[in-house]
Amino acid sequence: MAGVQTSAEKWTNRTAIAAVFVALIIMLTPIYWIAATAFKPRNLATTIPPTVVYEPTVAPFVKLFTKRSQLREQPTQEEYDTAPWWEKMVYDGGEKVVRNRKTGEVRSSGYGDRFKNSLIVSVISTILAVGMGTLTAYGFSRFKVAGEDDWLFFILSTRMLPPVVVAIPMFLMYRVVGLNDTHMGLIILYTAFNLSFAVWIMKGFIDEIPREYEEAALVDGYTRIQAFFKVVLPEALTGMAATAVFCFITAWNEYAFALIMTNRNAQTAPPYIPSQVGSGLPDWTVIAAGTFLFLIPVAIFTFLLRNHLLRGMSFGAIRK
């Protein structure tokens, strides 16, 4: 590989690079198609040949957040003229915005609430999992624990359980204590799920922090707890941030528990979005708009996380 390249090697290299670009285009097409469909007028979303060039519109997003009904009769000219720009978009699509009879306020679809639920549940469960996970990882990293490997296996195995298997008893127990369809119920489940991951990956990060740092602090008169908070924690911050992003993404994307444990009040976006397809002809531009907004945080986080993906995906075993 090193040294002067022969012409055959050069040729192989060029073919490989071309193949990589082809693969990249194929891999990204579905994601591009979601983004493209989210900005299309409805009649261009399902055409043959597929519409590639079009004038982008935000109508799908307006429709995503509002409750609408089929337009029975055309709005009067005055109604149409006085309507704000976004309501015109809905009229243009052959639908009208549903308003509260008394106040005239525009009724919203369920999407905004589901998105908010996703945020609440993901953020809180992430904080809990990373907080507890870091402490536990430190405990396993620095102190002798009898049967350490068995405990770590036990912790990891809780993560590997199929969600539906855990959901059956959890559903029954939650029914008894009234945690079904609550934020708290989902937060507990996601914390338990992510906690095991956080312990494994944080242990890898903390193992890498030299013990000499703490020992120097102890010699300087710090207590063990002070040394942990003032010396170890700052060193572990990058690792904690990476772990947090992983936990957030896992909770954000989770589907099975949310499907089983919530139905309205605490429902998150992943079970909500597929429920909008239903039967009949779905409006794919609205589904694409909902999907697009839902994917943005994950796409951004993936870029921030790019140097930690390997470690996160291998539970800290491969560090590079």
Add this chain to the structure above:
Amino acid sequence: MPTNNMTRLDPNSQAASRGLSDLSIRNLFIIPTIAFLIIFNIFPLLYSLGYSFTDFRASTNAPAKFVGLQNYRDLLNDPFIWKNFSITAKYVLISVTGQVVVGFGLAMLLNRTIPAKGLITTLLLLPMMLSMAVVGLFWKLLYDPNFGIINYFLGLGKFEWLADPDMALWAIAIVDIWMWSPFVMLLSLAGLSAVPKHLYEAAEIDRAGNIYTFFRITLPLVAPILMIAIIFRTMEAFKTFDLAYVLSSQPTTELIAIRLYKMAFQEWQTGMSSAFAYIVLIMVVAITNIYVKYLNKVKAR
């Protein structure tokens, strides 16, 4: 083992006697997590172990009646359950094989000097970070026989992907391959970059052919990490629920997790489904055990 080569503070030293003792800090840090996991993961499983010996149905108020091993016997004698297992086995085989071929292939292609390699790798990894349920759903549009872009670009006319009972499982596996090949690629790349360059140079001096070099140098050295990727993906594919559930309701795509979900939350056969869950659980713990063995093996290197 990592614990053996670490220095320990002398428990009698001055430092250790200040503040909380190491022992109490250790317990304070570890016990809450273990307790939390026992309460919310293990206790529920014991709870459902009890139900697995009853005919309990969560949809009625009728008290649970003890039926012994009847549920387990019924399940293991039910030809439809075995059908679910064979569908799952087929699905795991197709999807993991596909991911290994595509993922390892991509890693081989990427394992050279390429302009903007970091950016390309990150973009290739994007699919595996996305929600299977939400993005998987969108593939319904891509697969649509009338206006889906897949049929259009492949020139397949009105080919039925999801409505055809034989094709649907493949269609789901293809989405899974799309999402998770990047995972195999990521791990393979780590394995490939760890192969010492001098081995290739030596092979070149010996005038070894490309195929020989691949099978005698590359593959054996990447194998342990590749094995981790395969076991992990096998376990995940075995548990697949989201993707198959949003994409298809065909009986030919009824994976174990879907059957379990229907039994528990649509037919409300709580006792029976608890027994079923236990059968699945034992299988998953067995695979996890193998997985962890390999993780520790790679870690030890």
